Amino acid sequence: MNAIYLSGTGNTRYIVNKLLDELGRKGTVLPIESEDVKKAFGGDEIILAYPTMFSNIPYLVRDFINKNQNEWKGKKIFLITTMGLFAGDGTGCAARLLKKYGAVITGGIQINMPDSIGDCKALKKTAEQNKVIVKKAEQRVAEIAKKMKEGRYPREGLSFWAHLAGLFGQRLWFYNKAMSYSNKLKIDGNKCVGCGICAKGCPTQNIKITDGKAVASSQCTMCYRCVSYCPRQAITLLGKEVYQQAGIEKYT
Ligand SMILES: Cc1cc2nc3c(=O)[nH]c(=O)nc-3n(C[C@H](O)[C@H](O)[C@H](O)COP(=O)(O)O)c2cc1C
Numbered sequence: 001m002n003a004i005y006l007s008g009t010g011n012t013r014y015i016v017n018k019l020l021d022e023l024g025r026k027g028t029v030l031p032i033e034s035e036d037v038k039k040a041f042g043g044d045e046i047i048l049a050y051p052t053m054f055s056n057i058p059y060l061v062r063d064f065i066n067k068n069q070n071e072w073k074g075k076k077i078f079l080i081t082t083m084g085l086f087a088g089d090g091t092g093c094a095a096r097l098l099k100k101y102g103a104v105i106t107g108g109i110q111i112n113m114p115d116s117i118g119d120c121k122a123l124k125k126t127a128e129q130n131k132v133i134v135k136k137a138e139q140r141v142a143e144i145a146k147k148m149k150e151g152r153y154p155r156e157g158l159s160f161w162a163h164l165a166g167l168f169g170q171r172l173w174f175y176n177k178a179m180s181y182s183n184k185l186k187i188d189g190n191k192c193v194g195c196g197i198c199a200k201g202c203p204t205q206n207i208k209i210t211d212g213k214a215v216a217s218s219q220c221t222m223c224y225r226c227v228s229y230c231p232r233q234a235i236t237l238l239g240k241e242v243y244q245q246a247g248i249e250k251y252t
């Protein structure tokens with residue numbers, strides 16, 4: 001079972017690997033931004049995984065599905081989305097698009113994980129609370145894997161009711177936020193020391209170092225990796241101040 005994932009702060013990557021471990025299955029597991037990502041298109045079944053964003057797919061994932069539209073015909077896809085609180089039909093959004101290109105959706109899971117939006121005060125938890133969230137997620141994934149081994153695949157986020165919940169719960173109000181790349185990334189030049197961590201880690205190559213300072217462009221998929229790993233807390237996106245830098249390694 002191969003897997004392709006987008007993971008800004010590591011939650012989604014963690015869940016993908018945990019599920020494969022629990023299933024006892026090996027395969028090519030690659031981040032969506034990898035140059036070799038097409039190697040993961042082979043095999044009998046592919047996991048496609050990403051963080052929920054505004055009960056929607058991150059734009060990079062949508063772009064990836066569309067750009068590779070000829071690859072999906074007849075492919076079996078299992079969808080994983082991770083979320084901070086509420087995903088609605090987070091898996092369903094990708095499922096509908098993939099089905100349009102001929103993919104067969106074998107199932108989906110939506111897993112609660114620590115919130116990754118480090119520059120908004122809402123939803124912030126302590127490290128201890130986040131560790132508990134991750135533990136519960138691990139337990140859920142173990143239970144899910146047990147059922148999958150018996151051929152019982154979950155279909156979280158794929159029903160008509162989940163579609164309605166996602167649409168009315170969030171997507172109608174935030175629709176535009178996830179339907180293009182963002183040009184809203186802000187880098188405080190006074191704080192930035194030009195270390196390049198943000199530029200190196202960005203999955204869309206949206207940041208360049210120019211004259212010793214990081215400069216953002218307009219291709220941000222809002223993954224929050226740069227916000228979370230900047231050693232000077234110089235980067236913000238939806239908010240104006242960094243309250244908490246996320247990162248799965250802090251909670252495992
Ligand atoms: C821009 C943005 C929008 C988000 N929207 C939602 C949301 O609608 N519902 C939710 O439960 N979590 C939301 N989250 C939280 C992430 O989905 C969650 O923390 C996820 O596990 C992060 O995964 P990652 O570490 O693999 O990037 C959002 C995060 C970001 C950065």
Ligand code: SF4
Pocket residue numbers: 187191192193194195196197198199213214229230231232233234235
């Ligand atoms: S990670 Fe932070 S300090 Fe380093 S280059 Fe990027 S913005 Fe500057």
Ligand code: SF4
Pocket residue numbers: 008185198201202203204205206207216219220221222223224225226227237
């Ligand atoms: S600029 Fe930052 S938040 Fe935007 S895609 Fe790149 S790493 Fe993610």
